[in-house]
Amino acid sequence: MCAEDEIPAGTHKVFPIGRHGVGVYNVNGVFYAIANYCPHEGGPLCTGRVHGRSVVSDDAPGGASVVRDGEFLYCPWHQWGFELATGTTAVKPEWSIRTYPVKVVDHKIIVTG
Amino acid sequence: MRTAVIRVNLNPAGDLASDRLAAAVEELRSSGLEVIAPDFERVPAQAREIELLLPGEDTAALSAWAQNRCAEALGDPGPVAGAATFLSRGTDEDVLGVVSAFGLTASVERSWNNDEEVVTVTIPRADARRTPESRLHTALEAALNAEVRIVYGESC
Numbered sequence: 001m002c003a004e005d006e007i008p009a010g011t012h013k014v015f016p017i018g019r020h021g022v023g024v025y026n027v028n029g030v031f032y033a034i035a036n037y038c039p040h041e042g043g044p045l046c047t048g049r050v051h052g053r054s055v056v057s058d059d060a061p062g063g064a065s066v067v068r069d070g071e072f073l074y075c076p077w078h079q080w081g082f083e084l085a086t087g088t089t090a091v092k093p094e095w096s097i098r099t100y101p102v103k104v105v106d107h108k109i110i111v112t113g
Numbered sequence: 114m115r116t117a118v119i120r121v122n123l124n125p126a127g128d129l130a131s132d133r134l135a136a137a138v139e140e141l142r143s144s145g146l147e148v149i150a151p152d153f154e155r156v157p158a159q160a161r162e163i164e165l166l167l168p169g170e171d172t173a174a175l176s177a178w179a180q181n182r183c184a185e186a187l188g189d190p191g192p193v194a195g196a197a198t199f200l201s202r203g204t205d206e207d208v209l210g211v212v213s214a215f216g217l218t219a220s221v222e223r224s225w226n227n228d229e230e231v232v233t234v235t236i237p238r239a240d241a242r243r244t245p246e247s248r249l250h251t252a253l254e255a256a257l258n259a260e261v262r263i264v265y266g267e268s269c
Contacts, residue, residue, distance in 0.1 A: 017258070018230075018257075018258030018259055019229065019230075019254065019257075019258055019259050019260050020254070020258055022258065035255060035258035037251075037254055037255045037258065038251070038255065039251050039252045039254075039255035039256070040251065041251060042251045042254065042255075055156070055157060055160040056157070056159070056160065057157035057159075057160065058157075058159075059157070060157070065156075065157050065160075067151055067155065067156045067157070067160065068151050068156075085149055085164075086118045086149070086164070086166075086198065086200055087200065087201060088118055088198035088199070088200070089198070090120060090195065090196035090198065093196060093197060093198045093199075093214065094211065094214030094215060094252060095198075095211075095252055095255065095256075096198065096199050096200060096201035096207065096210075096211060096255070096256050097201065097255045097256065098201045098202065098203045098207075098255065098256055098257060098258045099200060099201065099202070100202075113203070
């Protein structure tokens with residue numbers, strides 16, 4: 001797809017793969033690839049923000065903490081959040097966004113089908 | 114075969130040290146299991162959840178197995194399995210799995226139109242009135258990243 005250093009940690013690029021494109025994300029040196037399409041209403045998922053996941057935390061102000069920062073992608077249309085590693089959300093188990101295995105060979109990123 | 118994502122809270126009581134949980138994850142990985150785990154030091158004590166990627170379709174059986182396996186690795190009966198989901202790699206099994214999550218059956222055909230893959234999903238006509246077609250369509254296009262055409266037939 002491209003050279004490894006074209007997607008620094010914390011960034012992503014969208015490539016024209018499949019019907020909707022595929023976003024390749026660098027999460028602290030680990031690459032993930034996910035289809036650019038939200039299963040809720042078809043929003044352009046990969047234009048959304050990358051963030052963590054909120055969990056209950058009685059000790060934290062407001063009673064919630066954000067964990068695993070940078071590992072979840074939120075659709076810009078309705079803020080549905082999906083784990084980059086699996087393309088799924090525990091909130092809607094019937095939804096599975098297509099994800100693709102990613103390899104780095106000779107500093108080049110390879111997305112496999 | 115599909116790949117299930119089984120979530121397990123290793124220590125809902127929040128009373129075990131993080132390094133003990135990390136050691137359990139290492140033990141699971143060294144036995145060949147694919148495990149997604151956070152940095153336990155940076156997660157609230159009651160929310161230290163991991164995910165096991167397991168081949169199979171029976172989420173109840175996989176969850177029970179994962180819970181027991183995590184308890185064994187941790188040396189503590191505390192782990193509790195949570196929500197189960199499935200990866201999608203765009204296979205026919207993934208299509209049928211998504212369809213079945215909507216309570217339906219289907220048959221799947223693949224074709225090509227101007228270098229673009231088209232997946233035709235045939236739903237029994239008897240199910241047409243209770244099919245949330247737009248919901249099913251977006252779920253399938255997301256699972257496949259391909260054009261999906263839903264048609265209604267006599268049987269599948």
